[in-house]
Amino acid sequence: MTFKQSFCTLAALLVSACQSHSQPQSQPAVLQTVTPSIVAEISSAIVALKGGETPTLAHNVFTQSPQLILTHGQSSGGMANTALSALPISTFELQLRANTCVLYYPKANKFVPLHYATCTPFEDTSK
Numbered sequence: 001m002t003f004k005q006s007f008c009t010l011a012a013l014l015v016s017a018c019q020s021h022s023q024p025q026s027q028p029a030v031l032q033t034v035t036p037s038i039v040a041e042i043s044s045a046i047v048a049l050k051g052g053e054t055p056t057l058a059h060n061v062f063t064q065s066p067q068l069i070l071t072h073g074q075s076s077g078g079m080a081n082t083a084l085s086a087l088p089i090s091t092f093e094l095q096l097r098a099n100t101c102v103l104y105y106p107k108a109n110k111f112v113p114l115h116y117a118t119c120t121p122f123e124d125t126s127k
Contacts, residue, residue, distance in 0.1 A: 028066035029119035049105040
């Protein structure tokens with residue numbers, strides 16, 4: 001292989017590597033609409049990712065922010081509910097991955113695709 005061929009091959013590899021990293025694998029997202037079935041799907045995804053009991057979520061979950069912070073609360077019987085987390089706080093992020101809305105759990109580096117949710121990329125307007 002000549003120097004010119006080696007140089008061209010190396011240049012092609014570098015260009016392709018740069019292009020593959022320019023596309024983000026995931027991006028923070030918010031929900032376009034929220035229905036009871038979407039809230040139920042998100043609750044089920046949280047249990048699938050983390051375990052524990054199904055959390056109670058707000059009717060407008062993930063409409064203003066891509067982050068969800070859960071703290072342990074109380075069960076309907078008034079007892080402290082720590083089954084959802086051994087730690088007092090758990091965080092989740094709604095993401096768009098390859099045009100699919102997913103719920104991401106950073107602590108375990110896992111995600112669950114959401115089949116009924118429609119997401120749009122989050123645009124931070126606070127800056």
